[in-house]
Amino acid sequence: QGHLVQSGAEVKKPGASVKVSCKVSGYTLSEFSIHWVRQAPGKGLEWMGGFDPKDGETFYAQKFQGRVTMTEDTSTDTADMEMSSLRFEDTAVYYCAISWPYGSGSSHWGQGTLVTV
């Protein structure tokens, strides 16, 4: 059974960058897709982007294109999400989640990482 463990909470100033890590066990990122989803306080879920190992491509929601970088290290089964130029409205819980194949539902989720700007 898969397990996703995320890095700890972060507090950042506006304009700074943040990196959230997601360590995957029980799955290999060379076969499974990793997605990033965020949830602002009291708000709904927002898909940020995802990696499709089938063609090695990362897709970003238009809103985050150019400000978010998602990377995957298949040797350590760790995924990172880095966001730059942070704004107050980026305060949210950030989740990593895994799916197979890319467009299917995400069956396992990390515990979430609170980023406070």
Added chain:
Amino acid sequence: SDVLTQPPSVSVAPGQTARITCGGNNIGGKTVHWYQQKPGQAPVLIVYDDSDRPSGIPERFSGSNSGNTATLTIRRVDAGDEADYYCQAWDSSSDHLLFGGGTQLTVL
């Protein structure tokens, strides 16, 4: 841009059937998933690929998708089903996913 529209809230009496809709332009041409989220917890996948259930999800939960509406149906609702429910659609033409705004289910 695409938008998925869910009712903000649905209320149902225990033992009855709850239906939560997810509206979108030609959503029937996309693949839809449903998640349940309880306060302070990560979402849980309850229906994927329009109508399949992950192992461990009761048969009371079912999904359908056609035309401009996808629907999550929860039969024999009980207090433990109180949660926020989100639809998610995958557009294979863009490889982008999108969440609906979420529906708060209240069991009366």
